[in-house]
Each structure stands twice: as C-alpha cells, then as structure tokens.
Amino acid sequence: MKIAFTAPMKPLDHPVPSGDRTMGRLMVKALEAAGHEVTVASTFRSWRKDGSDDIQGAVKADALRDAERIAGDWQRTGYRPDLFLTYHLYHKAPDWIGPALADRFGLPYAIVEASRAPKRKKGDWAFGFAAADAALRRADAVAAIHNADAQCLSAAVPDDRLEVLLPFLDTAPYRRASEVAKPLAALPLKLLAVGMMREGDKTRSYEVLAEALAQLRDRSWQLTIIGDGPNSDHVLKLFPPEKVAWLGALPEDRIAVHYARHDLLVWPAIREAYGLVLLEAQAAGIGIVAGNTFGVPDIVIDGETSLLSAEGDADGFAANLERVLDDPSLADRLGHAASRHIESRHSLEAGAARLDAFVRKAVQTYEARAETAVP
Known part of the structure; x- marks a missing residue:
C-alpha cells in the first residue's frame, strides 16, 4: 500500500x-x-x-x-x-x-x-x-x-x-545493551531519570522526584540524570550533588547502554501521554518506578514490571522506592518481567x-x- x-x-x-x-x-x-x-x-x-x-x-x-x-x-x-x-x-x-x-x-x-x-x-x-x-x-x-x-x-x-x-519501539539496541551491560541489582541502588529540563510538566516531574528522594536521602542510592534544557540550573539544584551524576542530553544511539547499567528508571511522569522512556527502559531490562498518569498503565504492568503511585504523590513514590531499597532483588524481578513484556507487546x-x-x-x-x- x-x-x-x-x-x-x-x-x-x-x-x-x-x-x-x-x-x-x-x-x-x-x-x-x-x-x-x-x-x-x-x-x-x-x-x-x-x-x-x-x-x-x-x-x-x-x-x-x-x-x-x-x-x-x-x-x-x-x-x-x-x-x-x-x-x-x-x-x-x-x-x-x-x-x-x-x-x-x-x-x-x-x-x-x-x-x-x-x-x-x-x-x-x-x-x-x-x-x-x-x-x-x-x-x-x-x-x-x-x-x-x-x-x-x-x-x-x-x-x-x-x-x-x-x-x-525498536527493541534491538536496548536488548543488545542489556546483554552486554546489565548487572544484578545491589546497593547502592543505581537509579536513572531521563527527561528534558523545560518549564512545565517535565520540571514538575523532577521536583516530585527530588521530593521523594529527599525522604530517602540517608538510604543507599545514586541517581544518574540524562537530559538538558533551559531549566537545568533549577532542576540540578533540587538534588544532593554527592548523590547525582548529570550526563546532559545524549543522542538516541548512546542512551541504550545507560539504561542497561542501572537498576531502575525513576520518573513521576507528570501529565505524560505515556512516556517513551518507560518503553526504552523496560526494553533494556530495567524496572520502573513511576507516576500513574494517562497512558503509563497501558505500557507497564503495575506490580510486575513497575511500581506505580498516584500522579504527583511524592510520598507514594518514595514508598515504592523504599520497597526496592529494602529488597534490591525486586529490581531484577521487575527488569526481567519488563523485557519480556516489551518483546511480547511493544516491539x-x-x-x-x-x-x-x-x-x-x-x-x-x-x-x-x-x-x-x-x-
């Protein structure tokens, strides 16, 4: 046709x-x-x-x-x-x-x-x-x-x-990255956030994430942030610098390996239609902690590939992160289920x-x- x-x-x-x-x-x-x-x-x-x-x-x-x-x-x-x-x-x-x-x-x-x-x-x-x-x-x-x-x-x-x-999405680059770089989850938990730093919903997502992580500041975790934009100064000041690595914006062909090197994608997903990064992370074999927004529950499985909390609920988001900090093997279980889910429904x-x-x-x-x- x-x-x-x-x-x-x-x-x-x-x-x-x-x-x-x-x-x-x-x-x-x-x-x-x-x-x-x-x-x-x-x-x-x-x-x-x-x-x-x-x-x-x-x-x-x-x-x-x-x-x-x-x-x-x-x-x-x-x-x-x-x-x-x-x-x-x-x-x-x-x-x-x-x-x-x-x-x-x-x-x-x-x-x-x-x-x-x-x-x-x-x-x-x-x-x-x-x-x-x-x-x-x-x-x-x-x-x-x-x-x-x-x-x-x-x-x-x-x-x-x-x-x-x-x-x-095309799962091939994420699957290859996972096969090469995916470690077993362990403390300190390796968290990843991927999102543009622009006014509005993206910045609000970073703010909710920072509020949740502030409740867990004394726990064992490290956060990598991929993204850039006009609000970068504001966003980066939200997080404790000793716990954060900022990589800036990266081209698509370099992101897959970074997903695979982490244990969880963490993204509150304020007003997200569905969140392509949630598909990418699952394709790379890592689980999701996210906000239950619009199309997010259509592309993840709450309790199986992800842990969802109400949109904008920093307390609920922190509670889900704490579950994984208490049991890092949960991140591996979420990740294995995530890769199977993407290959079967979202390839x-x-x-x-x-x-x-x-x-x-x-x-x-x-x-x-x-x-x-x-x-």
Whole structure:
C-alpha cells in the first residue's frame, strides 16, 4: 500500500529530539517493515504555543497553500497514494492538509495518536478544536495511543472507527545493551531519570522526584540524570550533588547502554501521554518506578514490571522506592518481567502488525462509506 504521511505536531525532520518525533519515525519504520511504501507528503508544522482565531486562521491558510503545492506535485508526477495518514492531531496541532488532499483525490484518511480536550471547545483554542474535530469526522480510522485518550475521543468518533494503538519501539539496541551491560541489582541502588529540563510538566516531574528522594536521602542510592534544557540550573539544584551524576542530553544511539547499567528508571511522569522512556527502559531490562498518569498503565504492568503511585504523590513514590531499597532483588524481578513484556507487546514487530491492521481497516471503512454514499 502507498501511504502519504504527515505529522503536524512535530515533523520527522524537526531538529529538536523528543518522544513525539521518535514515535513518528518509528511509525514510518514499522509501516515499511509491514511492506508499505511511505512517502512524507508534508513537513508542515501546524502546532502553535498560543491560540486565537487570528493565529490559527493564518496557520490554516498556510497549510492549505501547502496542500495545493502537494496536489500539484501529485498531478504532475502521477503519484496517488492508497491512504493519507496523519500522526498526532489535537487542538494545538490540527490537520488541514490530510483532509484536503483526501477529499480532492478521493482517498481514505486515518489518524494515529489523536486526543481531544472538550474544555478547549471555547476560548482561545476554539478554532483549532473545531479543525481537529473536523479531521476526526473525516477520518476513516482513528487511533488513540492510550485508553484515557480513547475515552475522550469516543464523543467525536464512532466506535467502529476508533481504537487504541499501543506505542512500540525498536527493541534491538536496548536488548543488545542489556546483554552486554546489565548487572544484578545491589546497593547502592543505581537509579536513572531521563527527561528534558523545560518549564512545565517535565520540571514538575523532577521536583516530585527530588521530593521523594529527599525522604530517602540517608538510604543507599545514586541517581544518574540524562537530559538538558533551559531549566537545568533549577532542576540540578533540587538534588544532593554527592548523590547525582548529570550526563546532559545524549543522542538516541548512546542512551541504550545507560539504561542497561542501572537498576531502575525513576520518573513521576507528570501529565505524560505515556512516556517513551518507560518503553526504552523496560526494553533494556530495567524496572520502573513511576507516576500513574494517562497512558503509563497501558505500557507497564503495575506490580510486575513497575511500581506505580498516584500522579504527583511524592510520598507514594518514595514508598515504592523504599520497597526496592529494602529488597534490591525486586529490581531484577521487575527488569526481567519488563523485557519480556516489551518483546511480547511493544516491539517493532508487534507495532508493525497493529499498524498494518489499522491502515487496512481504514481503507475498508472508506470503501464501505463510499458504497453507502452512492445514490
């Protein structure tokens, strides 16, 4: 199947690394592994930090100009995809390009990782909310990335077009790193936190982590932090320097071995959609202590691959860490279960199979809708 692809939240060539960019690239890799031919139709980014009718009206105009450019290219080259697929759509990042091209060329249209916040129906984001809803109505198949998003989407998307498509990753580099570098857990417990140091939820996650670790300051642990950003000075001051090693931001190809050298990933996950780092850590064979946020319980197994506490609950987070400090072998049990869990449910192969079924369902739905629309 020929698939035209776009990612209005963050294009695949965006210079700033993020879980969103990584997941978009993994989607293309998985679709190609399933035998599909994927073409990035547009690298237009519709995401804006601030919303208003004027701001998003201007974005819409730019997007539709890009759609016209693409349509002209397709007509000149004779290219015609079998499906238009959009990755990550919501009120801050609507998709005008996919629906416009799908309507113009008579194509099935599908969305992966959609979310919907009804409180944005009015106010500064009303324009973007309405545009995202219009794309959802046009879509022949919509996939949420976790169950919490699916519940919100159910008010706008019919049940037969909506599903949950769990995230996945290429496990090979993490598995190799684990085979080479994974030690048995022992005191001092080797903890790892991976996250950008920017304002908002990421910084709040570091603050909750620091609050939890402060309760255990006299216990035997060491923390490695991978990440950087404009809030680095504030974040690093939260932790006792004698117990922390800061590695800064690292490229993706250097991170796997650091996961495998540690006993636990510790991340409060404030407002995380699901947390790609939680998948990466489990793939490297280390267990998780995290906050029970949005899609986190969809990608870990509480009590088996992870220990979860309520979002933002530093006391509960500290209590879970203390369980492992009292019994370091628990970290090994969590890690072994984590690697099995990822290989069975969240590998690239598993993701490719789910995506393949999803895009084929979108085509079938479009064809069935077209048949019923014929007078």
